[in-house]
Amino acid sequence: MFSLTGSGSRRIFLREQWSSVVVLLRLVRSKGKGEMESMLKEDLRGDRPAPPAAAVDIDPKSTVGGGVEDVYGEDRATEDHLVTPWTISVASGYTLLRDPHHNKGLAFTEKERDSHYLRGLLPPICFTQELQEKKLMHNLRQYQIPLQRYMALMDLQERNERLFYKLLVDNVEELLPVVYTPTVGEACQKYGSIFRRPQGLYISLKEKGKILEVLKNWPERSIQVIVVTDGERILGLGDLGCQGMGIPVGKLSLYTALGGLRPSACLPVTIDVGTNNEKLLKDEFYIGLRQRRATGQEYAELLKEFMGAVKQNYGEKVLIQFEDFANHNAFELLANYRTSHLVFNDDIQGTASVVLAGLVAALKLVGGTLAEHTFLFLGAGEAGTGIAELIALEMSKQTKAPLEETRKKIWLVDSKGLIVSSRRESLQHFKKPWAHEHEHVKNLLDAVKAIKPTVLIGSSGVGGTFTKEVVEAMTSLNEKPIILALSNPTSQSECTAEEAYTWSKGRAIFASGSPFDPVEYSGKLYVPGQANNAYIFPGFGLGLVISGAIRVHDDMLLAASEALAQQVTQETFNKGLIYPPFSNIRKISAHIAANVAAKAYELGAATRLPRPENLLKYAESCMYSPVYRSYR
Numbered sequence: 001m002f003s004l005t006g007s008g009s010r011r012i013f014l015r016e017q018w019s020s021v022v023v024l025l026r027l028v029r030s031k032g033k034g035e036m037e038s039m040l041k042e043d044l045r046g047d048r049p050a051p052p053a054a055a056v057d058i059d060p061k062s063t064v065g066g067g068v069e070d071v072y073g074e075d076r077a078t079e080d081h082l083v084t085p086w087t088i089s090v091a092s093g094y095t096l097l098r099d100p101h102h103n104k105g106l107a108f109t110e111k112e113r114d115s116h117y118l119r120g121l122l123p124p125i126c127f128t129q130e131l132q133e134k135k136l137m138h139n140l141r142q143y144q145i146p147l148q149r150y151m152a153l154m155d156l157q158e159r160n161e162r163l164f165y166k167l168l169v170d171n172v173e174e175l176l177p178v179v180y181t182p183t184v185g186e187a188c189q190k191y192g193s194i195f196r197r198p199q200g201l202y203i204s205l206k207e208k209g210k211i212l213e214v215l216k217n218w219p220e221r222s223i224q225v226i227v228v229t230d231g232e233r234i235l236g237l238g239d240l241g242c243q244g245m246g247i248p249v250g251k252l253s254l255y256t257a258l259g260g261l262r263p264s265a266c267l268p269v270t271i272d273v274g275t276n277n278e279k280l281l282k283d284e285f286y287i288g289l290r291q292r293r294a295t296g297q298e299y300a301e302l303l304k305e306f307m308g309a310v311k312q313n314y315g316e317k318v319l320i321q322f323e324d325f326a327n328h329n330a331f332e333l334l335a336n337y338r339t340s341h342l343v344f345n346d347d348i349q350g351t352a353s354v355v356l357a358g359l360v361a362a363l364k365l366v367g368g369t370l371a372e373h374t375f376l377f378l379g380a381g382e383a384g385t386g387i388a389e390l391i392a393l394e395m396s397k398q399t400k401a402p403l404e405e406t407r408k409k410i411w412l413v414d415s416k417g418l419i420v421s422s423r424r425e426s427l428q429h430f431k432k433p434w435a436h437e438h439e440h441v442k443n444l445l446d447a448v449k450a451i452k453p454t455v456l457i458g459s460s461g462v463g464g465t466f467t468k469e470v471v472e473a474m475t476s477l478n479e480k481p482i483i484l485a486l487s488n489p490t491s492q493s494e495c496t497a498e499e500a501y502t503w504s505k506g507r508a509i510f511a512s513g514s515p516f517d518p519v520e521y522s523g524k525l526y527v528p529g530q531a532n533n534a535y536i537f538p539g540f541g542l543g544l545v546i547s548g549a550i551r552v553h554d555d556m557l558l559a560a561s562e563a564l565a566q567q568v569t570q571e572t573f574n575k576g577l578i579y580p581p582f583s584n585i586r587k588i589s590a591h592i593a594a595n596v597a598a599k600a601y602e603l604g605a606a607t608r609l610p611r612p613e614n615l616l617k618y619a620e621s622c623m624y625s626p627v628y629r630s631y632r
């Protein structure tokens with residue numbers, strides 16, 4: 001069926017089915033064929049250690065210092081540097097065209113068409129990557145329905161990975177709402193119907209006892225970031241079960257496009273323990289386990305096995321990002337694994353870091369220090385209490401006051417009203433620190449009137465909850481009320497940008513979790529910002545990876561937040577914005593990564609030694625570029 005051969009022969013990748021083989025074939029230069037074949041047998045048994053970094057001419061040490069790994073030099077090679085697409089020999093280049101990691105479509109050069117047996121398999125014209133990008137953007141813009149754009153982009157990702165990332169990097173503001181919120185939410189809701197080819201790794205209750213084996217089925221070995229969900233709280237859309245896979249897939253595409261992590265180092269995972277979503281359980285196209293959610297010991301054991309298998313398979317330094325778990329599991333998972341694994345909960349910690357950055361930046365517009373402001377949240381779950389805690393921590397660092405004191409400047413409302421001390425006994429543990437002395441207040445409007453906040457933050461997952469009365473009350477209390485409607489997707493936003501600007505008579509400093517178009521009010525154009533953890537997690541993860549950090553510390557979140565706030569320029573402030581434009585995100589991510597890595601070294605949590613002198617330059621040099629490489 002195939003033979004193992006070196007350069008000069010017919011080489012095609014069969015990455016999906018033959019990933020293990022490919023790993024070995026990449027070693028073909030340093031090993032003889034006989035040795036290779038015996039290693040192949042070992043590899044298919046799954047007991048072979050990771051290959052040495054010696055398969056290409058590029059010095060792997062000069063790549064990313066083992067940081068964002070590039071063992072074979074494929075990504076680190078410059079555009080002029082030739083790389084070898086090590087393959088299994090087959091009769092034609094047909095399979096190469098179907099390998100998303102190496103396919104270039106019409107951009108294969110004449111020389112590549114000759115050396116990789118592509119003649120006749122492509123029309124005669126050669127396009128540049130830029131021309132392909134132009135054509136695809138034109139095609140994408142023809143679709144009126146966002147979900148069609150999403151599907152077209154997913155198809156591209158599976159057809160030509162570098163072109164997909166080139167599009168995303170160069171058109172981030174236009175495409176972010178497609179691969180990410182809000183469209184990814186709709187994609188998850190309809191995942192069963194739009195499902196074509198599986199993406200990511202599915203680990204269900206059926207795999208209990210075999211999770212390590214399942215991880216070994218994934219074609220890549222050098223995993224550096226895992227985003228994992230159990231699908232129970234997908235954005236503000238609730239329990240979408242196994243269909244939550246769209247979220248880890250989307251988040252990881254941002255890790256690559258925004259943060260420069262190599263696509264092959266990213267692993268999306270969905271843990272399927274069932275769903276309590278009746279509609280999905282009855283949906284004949286539902287792709288997950290058709291049972292109600294496992295809970296308690298059964299759930300905890302599956303997660304424990306997963307966490308253990310990840311560490312065993314990928315080592316201590318793989319970052320595991322928990323995403324969109326329901327809060328009854330999210331806080332516990334973070335608490336249980338933060339001392340034994342490199343874990344990060346994006347909804348609790350990433351969101352906190354991004355919101356704190358926005359608030360610090362907003363102080364330049366409204367004046368005062370953090371401690372001089374009063375904060376009111378609608379929503380006291382992961383995002384709400386996570387943000388509240390980081391604000392209190394930063395205030396405490398700035399004022400030297402104890403956390404218990406600084407927390408008193410922050411109030412939260414949940415579905416039962418203001419969180420106050422009389423409710424303490426019945427509160428979930430993560431709400432208890434926020435149960436301050438106050439009489440019971442049952443709704444948000446009354447809470448605004450009673451607490452008189454300068455900052456109002458929505459993290460309830462319920463759309464339309466910042467009513468006209470609420471925004472007007474904020475405006476009557478403040479010259480420039482800060483209003484953040486964080487809930488995703490757009491349908492769940494606590495208010496729209498138009499509502500915020502109209503009801504506040506243009507005085508609100510507004511940002512939302514999902515993007516809104518600029519709004520014209522009273523002859524002036526208002527540009528809303530996007531307060532979304534996508535500003536933080538890609539750079540944060542890059543910082544952890546390049547420093548070889550083995551644990552996440554709260555001070556690293558503060559470091560990320562500080563770096564983001566520093567990226568807001570005067571020009572941005574002049575537009576009334578508190579976040580920099582997403583079009584600068586690669587630069588922003590490099591700054592965040594450098595600050596996070598610096599903190600990791602300072603805290604003694606970094607293992608990559610010696611510390612690079614210029615962490616910013618180092619971070620930049622580690623970032624994946626989606627420009628095509630030239631093949632021998």
Ligand SMILES: NC(=O)C1=CN([C@@H]2O[C@H](COP(=O)(O)OP(=O)(O)OC[C@H]3O[C@@H](n4cnc5c(N)ncnc54)[C@H](OP(=O)(O)O)[C@@H]3O)[C@@H](O)[C@H]2O)C=CC1
Nearest residue numbers: 235236379380381382383414415460461487488513532533
């Ligand atoms: N912009 C961003 O970067 C991010 C945005 N988010 C968004 O934030 C939202 C919440 O996420 P998360 O915190 O994880 O969710 P949780 O389920 O952990 O928390 C939701 C909170 O909202 C409260 N709530 C629900 N309905 C109401 C209501 N009608 N009035 C008042 N409070 C209400 C709940 O109250 P109770 O406890 O009483 O049930 C709970 O405290 C989601 O829409 C998510 O998409 C999340 C992370 C990042």
Ligand SMILES: CC(=O)C(=O)O
Nearest residue numbers: 235324346347488533
């Ligand atoms: C943005 C995000 O992580 C969320 O809405 O859950």
Ligand SMILES: [Mg+2]
Nearest residue numbers: 323324346347
């Ligand atoms: Mg999330």
